[in-house]
Amino acid sequence: MQNTITQQGCLYVCGTPIGNLEDISLRALKILRQVDLVAAEDTRHTRKLLNHYDIKVELISYHEHNRYERGRELVGRITDGLQVALVSDAGMPGISDPGHDLIAAVLKAGLAVIPIPGPTAAVTALVVSGLKTDRFAFTGFLPRKRNERLAEIERLKSYPYTMIFYEAPHRLKATLKDMHEVLGNRNASVARELTKLYEENLRMPLQSLREHFENNEPRGEITLIVEGAGEGSLSYAPADIDLDELLQQLLAGGLSKSEAAREAASRTGLPRRELYKRML
Numbered sequence: 001m002q003n004t005i006t007q008q009g010c011l012y013v014c015g016t017p018i019g020n021l022e023d024i025s026l027r028a029l030k031i032l033r034q035v036d037l038v039a040a041e042d043t044r045h046t047r048k049l050l051n052h053y054d055i056k057v058e059l060i061s062y063h064e065h066n067r068y069e070r071g072r073e074l075v076g077r078i079t080d081g082l083q084v085a086l087v088s089d090a091g092m093p094g095i096s097d098p099g100h101d102l103i104a105a106v107l108k109a110g111l112a113v114i115p116i117p118g119p120t121a122a123v124t125a126l127v128v129s130g131l132k133t134d135r136f137a138f139t140g141f142l143p144r145k146r147n148e149r150l151a152e153i154e155r156l157k158s159y160p161y162t163m164i165f166y167e168a169p170h171r172l173k174a175t176l177k178d179m180h181e182v183l184g185n186r187n188a189s190v191a192r193e194l195t196k197l198y199e200e201n202l203r204m205p206l207q208s209l210r211e212h213f214e215n216n217e218p219r220g221e222i223t224l225i226v227e228g229a230g231e232g233s234l235s236y237a238p239a240d241i242d243l244d245e246l247l248q249q250l251l252a253g254g255l256s257k258s259e260a261a262r263e264a265a266s267r268t269g270l271p272r273r274e275l276y277k278r279m280l
Ligand code: SAM
Pocket: 018, 019, 088, 090, 091, 092, 093, 094, 095, 096, 097, 119, 120, 121, 122, 165, 166, 167, 168, 191, 192, 193, 194, 195, 196, 221, 222, 223
C-alpha cells in the first residue's frame, strides 16, 4: 500500500547482491519492505530477489532505454511524497548502470537521496586481487571498438595506481591482448563470478592470463584488475623471500644496482624497476 502524501518523498539508492542472494544488508531488506515503489533495471531479475525474501512491493522498470521519461516520472512521484528505492541488477546502482542519471535528477529537484550501501563488483574484486589498494581508478567498461579501446588503454598507460575494469566475457581475450601489448606484462587479476558457485580469482601477469583464456573460454561476469605503471606491485612476491636480504647479497656479490635488480626480478617475478627503486 502506498504511503500518504504527507510523508517526505525520497530516493533510496539501495545496494543488492552481485551474485549470492545473502549479500544484502538487513537495512536494505527493511527499506525494500517499507518503500512505496522499487525502480529496478530489470524487474524480472529484481522480482527473484524480492521473492526470495518474501517482499511484496510495486516494481517499475528504470533502465538505459527509458531513463529520461521514467526519470521524469519518478522525480514527479518523489516530489508528491513517494519513497522510492532504486536498485540495479547487481551491486550498487550508479556504478556502470543508468542509476546515476536518476540520482542526479532527484538531487537537481532538491529532493533527498539516501544511500543504503551494499556490495559492488569493482571493490570486491580489487580487495582480493592482492594488488595495491591505497589508490586506484575505476575505469568501468572499455570501448568496444578496437581503435577506441587501444586509445583508452594507451591513455591509461602512465597511470601509476591500480585500475579496475568491467568486461564482458566475449571481449576478455581481446582486451587482455590489447592490454598486454600496450601496458606490458603487468600483474593483474581476473575476478570471475564473484560470490557465485563458480567464483574464480586468477591472479597472474597479463601474458599468463592471455594464455589461460586461450585454453579456457571466458564465461560469466568478469572484473579485471591491473596494476599501475612503473611502481610494480610486490603483492605477488613469494612470502618466504626477504627482498632486502636478497638485494644486499647480490650487491655484496659485486653486481651493480641495475644488475642486482634484473637478477632479483628473474628470481622473484617482481618488476625490475620496483626492485631497483627499493635499493635507492
Ligand atoms: N552496479 C554494478 C556494481 O556495483 O558492481 C555493476 C553493473 S555493470 C552493468 C555489470 C558488470 O559488473 C559485469 O559485466 C561485470 O563486469 C561486473 N560484475 C557484476 N557482478 C559480478 C560478479 N559477480 N563477478 C565479477 N564481476 C561482476
